[in-house]
Amino acid sequence: MTSTCPLCRPVDEDVLYLTDLYRVISVNDPAWPGFCRVILNKHAAEMSDLSIDERSTLMQAVYAVGAALRELMLPSKINLASLGNVVPHVHWHVIPRWENDSHFPDPIWANAKREWLAKPTFDRDSLIEHLRLSLNQRFASEENINPGLRSL
């Protein structure tokens, strides 16, 4: 933990899944429904600073979130990114994208190309509930090999 790192001192996160190593949160951004982050609990700047086991376990969560979002939201594409330029504490953005969204096919960090018409509407509370359930189910079968897992 570093004293100035906001990801070392989480506030008001909507946690979907929690283990000793990481937490999965739902990002409350109306612009991007389904946007989730997988955040390392301890402070480290780069994936290459982690042990092989830590990287592997963290990425299993990233893929599981991507798979859960695909199943629940039927996006055109899943975008994965670990940037950390603003907050150099390992965290993964997992972003469902749709072909008619405001930026597609550009990344969400580019300029908008259009208004997002016919935007899919997902009730956030319901989506969070379904994502929690989906992640718990996806990891339930892996508890034997990930003894550190601790579901909510």
Added chain:
Amino acid sequence: MTSTCPLCRPVDEDVLYLTDLYRVISVNDPAWPGFCRVILNKHAAEMSDLSIDERSTLMQAVYAVGAALRELMLPSKINLASLGNVVPHVHWHVIPRWENDSHFPDPIWANAKREWLAKPTFDRDSLIEHLRLSLNQRFASEENINPGLRSL
């Protein structure tokens, strides 16, 4: 392989490392020295479409490229992203970033914030040679667990 996918039919790639599963290439973009991609050889759209072993082996390459770039170029941060909105064929962007670069701390896909003064100069041919050497050394010790590895 799909008939229209450009990553299924590579042309003029500067390949740094090649295995049965993936290739690592140096992206020839003067705006972003050191920019590399790790590209799955077969056609698949999402990481969650791959087997656990395939994901793991692919990501080992992504981390190795990140570590090699850190060692050779001393960037402020490594950015990792698998987007695939334009070309839905699994590929990872591995991008060294510097605090004074044109977009920092925004992603490279955002608008530039400034001119990149005192940009580090790397001779591209020399950088490619050093990256090839570094990747071969990094994977040499892992050949026992990755029998499919085939260095250049």
